[in-house]
Amino acid sequence: xxxxxxxxxxxxxxxxxxxxxxxxxxxxxxxxxxxxxxxxxxxxxxxxxxxxxxxxxxxxxxxxxxxxxxxxxxxxxxxxxxxxxxxxxxxxxxxxxxxxxxxxxxxxxxxxxxxxxxxxxxxxxxxxxxxxxxxxxxxxxxxxxxxxxxxxxxxxxxxxxxxxxxxxxxxxxxxxxxxxxxxxxxxxxxxxxxxxxxxxxxxxxxxxxxxxxxxxxxxxxxxxxxxxxxxxxxxxxxxxxxxxxxxxxxxxxxxxxxxxxxxxxxxxxxxxxxxxxxxxxxxxxxxxxxxxxxxxxxxxxxxxxxxxxxxxxxxxxxxxxxxxxxxxxxxxxxxxxxxxxxxxx
Amino acid sequence: xxxxxxxxxxxxxxxxxxxxxxxxxxxxxxxxxxxxxxxxxxxxxxxxxxxxxxxxxxxxxxxxxxxxxxxxxxxxxxxxxxxxxxxxxxxxxxxxxxxxxxxxxxxxxxxxxxxxxxxxxxxxxxxxxxxxxxxxxxxxxxxxxxxxxxxxxxxxxxxxxxxxxxxxxxxxxxxxxxxxxxxxxxxxxxxxxxxxxxxxxxxxxxxxxxxxxxxxxxxxxxxxxxxxxxxxxxxxxxxxxxxxxxxxxxxxxxxxxxxxxxxxxxxxxxxxxxxxxxxxxxxxxxxxxxxxxxxxxxxxxxxxxxxxxxxxxxxxxxxxxxxxxxxxxxx
Numbered sequence: 001x002x003x004x005x006x007x008x009x010x011x012x013x014x015x016x017x018x019x020x021x022x023x024x025x026x027x028x029x030x031x032x033x034x035x036x037x038x039x040x041x042x043x044x045x046x047x048x049x050x051x052x053x054x055x056x057x058x059x060x061x062x063x064x065x066x067x068x069x070x071x072x073x074x075x076x077x078x079x080x081x082x083x084x085x086x087x088x089x090x091x092x093x094x095x096x097x098x099x100x101x102x103x104x105x106x107x108x109x110x111x112x113x114x115x116x117x118x119x120x121x122x123x124x125x126x127x128x129x130x131x132x133x134x135x136x137x138x139x140x141x142x143x144x145x146x147x148x149x150x151x152x153x154x155x156x157x158x159x160x161x162x163x164x165x166x167x168x169x170x171x172x173x174x175x176x177x178x179x180x181x182x183x184x185x186x187x188x189x190x191x192x193x194x195x196x197x198x199x200x201x202x203x204x205x206x207x208x209x210x211x212x213x214x215x216x217x218x219x220x221x222x223x224x225x226x227x228x229x230x231x232x233x234x235x236x237x238x239x240x241x242x243x244x245x246x247x248x249x250x251x252x253x254x255x256x257x258x259x260x261x262x263x264x265x266x267x268x269x270x271x272x273x274x275x276x277x278x279x280x281x282x283x284x285x286x287x288x289x290x291x292x293x294x295x296x297x298x299x300x301x302x303x304x305x306x307x308x309x310x311x312x313x314x315x316x317x318x319x320x321x322x323x324x325x326x327x328x329x330x331x332x333x334x335x336x337x338x339x340x341x342x343x344x345x
Numbered sequence: 346x347x348x349x350x351x352x353x354x355x356x357x358x359x360x361x362x363x364x365x366x367x368x369x370x371x372x373x374x375x376x377x378x379x380x381x382x383x384x385x386x387x388x389x390x391x392x393x394x395x396x397x398x399x400x401x402x403x404x405x406x407x408x409x410x411x412x413x414x415x416x417x418x419x420x421x422x423x424x425x426x427x428x429x430x431x432x433x434x435x436x437x438x439x440x441x442x443x444x445x446x447x448x449x450x451x452x453x454x455x456x457x458x459x460x461x462x463x464x465x466x467x468x469x470x471x472x473x474x475x476x477x478x479x480x481x482x483x484x485x486x487x488x489x490x491x492x493x494x495x496x497x498x499x500x501x502x503x504x505x506x507x508x509x510x511x512x513x514x515x516x517x518x519x520x521x522x523x524x525x526x527x528x529x530x531x532x533x534x535x536x537x538x539x540x541x542x543x544x545x546x547x548x549x550x551x552x553x554x555x556x557x558x559x560x561x562x563x564x565x566x567x568x569x570x571x572x573x574x575x576x577x578x579x580x581x582x583x584x585x586x587x588x589x590x591x592x593x594x595x596x597x598x599x600x601x602x603x604x605x606x607x608x609x610x611x612x613x614x615x616x617x618x619x620x621x622x623x624x625x626x627x628x629x630x631x632x633x634x635x636x637x638x639x640x641x642x643x644x645x646x647x648x649x650x651x652x653x654x655x656x657x658x659x660x661x662x663x664x665x666x667x668x669x670x671x672x673x674x675x676x
Contacts, residue, residue: 234606
């Protein structure tokens with residue numbers, strides 16, 4: 001199958017396995033920040049779709065723009081940031097809307113779980129007030145009704161003694177319990193689109209295991225589209241159906257879980273997998289590494305952002321960003337020197 | 346590899362809390378509550394556990410950066426806690442530490458050269474400027490930094506490079522022991538691998554002993570010769586690396602290992618996981634008997650009443666659990 005340059009139309013047809021229309025369609029999303037020393041591009045022409053019932057992992061290192069994608073879609077960019085392009089959520093454009101316009105869907109139809117539950121919950125409000133507020137504002141529930149739903153949901157995320165603990169303040173919960181509260185808050189209105197930004201990075205492994213289990217279960221039950229941003233390939237392997245690999249604000253590669261983990265094509269994806277020490281293997285001697293440092297998104301370079309660290313680098317890599325090409329199965333790859341053609345027999 | 350560099354016995358570090366009103370009982374956070382182990386010369390001991398298990402406190406107590414409440418640390422045959430200031434200072438040159446946050450552990454107002462040279466200038470005031478500079482450049486090259494960067498300041502470096510500066514500062518006196526306190530936790534995956542490789546290479550070429558404190562069991566597996574698991578200030582298990590990962594005996598070790606996601610979808614989804622309930626109990630008032638019993642899937646009556654001692658299950662493999670069935674100790 002010959003590879004063709006990516007366009008919006010090809011993309012929506014591409015994922016044969018997902019015949020239904022995507023719930024979120026992002027096209028050419030760019031995020032720029034104005035800084036005293038000039039403009040910085042954090043996200044550079046990123047396009048992807050999310051469908052109901054799937055969990056998509058967005059993986060990348062610091063400065064890859066992974067969090068900024070979610071923040072821009074939620075309308076939560078810092079004041080010096082701006083997003084361009086298009087993002088259609090259930091056929092409504094959500095980019096460039098005012099906070100007031102977004103308030104109708106944020107926290108109800110789409111919601112987000114943040115990395116640090118301590119700084120994302122209001123320390124001055126009882127958990128009960130923070131949870132019921134969402135239902136009273138979005139769904140016009142009475143306080144009594146809202147409290148009942150909130151307690152049920154805290155039970156659902158397995159907070160012991162939910163009826164008593166809903167009256168506590170965030171600091172009275174442990175880190176893992178706070179993250180459960182935040183997950184409960186994000187799910188109150190049964191969103192059809194759920195974003196999670198490093199939802200378990202601040203947690204201990206045993207607590208992370210509990211939260212991942214819970215997230216997987218809730219995502220299945222809700223039949224929502226879920227996008228999880230993480231740097232941890234293990235988390236992706238456990239939870240996700242599809243993977244988007246970001247570097248320097250660009251999509252390097254995208255595919256199903258099996259494609260990315262068992263047949264990675266982009267040199268960056270390969271490097272990332274090879275440099276991760278694995279618990280199940282006794283790695284001998286040196287770990288494979290990617291030389292150099294992650295690229296801080298600064299200014300616009302003409303070429304591939306990964307080229308300074310890439311072993312396959314050739315002259316075109318520095319002068320032109322390789323196009324993101326897709327195959328018939330919807331797998332996408334942006335590299336001048338790696339083929340996308342199916343190598344399987 | 347058999348000579349013991351460091352021998353810790355029944356070490357306790359308690360942080361007293363303010364007395365409760367009206368003369369209540371004096372409470373203390375029992376961060377380290379009776380820890381014993383040996384560290385051999387040229388050995389890397391991985392210390393793992395969740396936040397609050399006492400692993401960082403242990404590293405600092407061994408270096409006498411914080412005072413211990415009880416117990417003994419024997420360093421190359423001498424009682425470290427009995428040393429006077431002068432003698433301690435002389436020994437300190439052989440022990441160094443690398444911190445988690447690479448930027449925060451470097452003085453922002455000093456150039457890289459001044460930062461790396463500081464230990465040398467402190468312990469060898471007689472050395473000429475030129476000799477100091479020569480040695481600084483030498484260690485910079487050893488850790489993969491170009492000496493051309495010697496005049497720059499920490500903020501001009503990335504996280505991985507700052508960690509290299511911290512490592513250069515730690516090795517410039519040719520120490521025998523480096524306590525590495527979560528040295529790669531703040532770094533990106535691709536940079537983490539670079540620093541792990543560097544530490545392993547230096548450990549080999551300089552014959553260092555490392556106490557490698559980390560919550561990342563995959564990194565610990567890669568870098569350590571032996572592994573020690575802490576829970577609420579107590580040793581749950583200690584064993585040779587391969588033995589530990591192939592045959593973790595303590596239910597807590599088993600849960601820890603099973604909780605770490607493996608970046609291999611088919612394997613990861615087929616794994617059986619031991620999900621622990623609840624969170625870490627408070628170290629102020631740890632559970633009676635075995636500290637892990639409140640979260641242990643196997644806990645029985647005896648666990649609440651008697652504290653399990655560390656027992657041997659094979660050469661050098663110790664675990665503290667009532668419920669592990671005895672096996673003949675292999676020779």
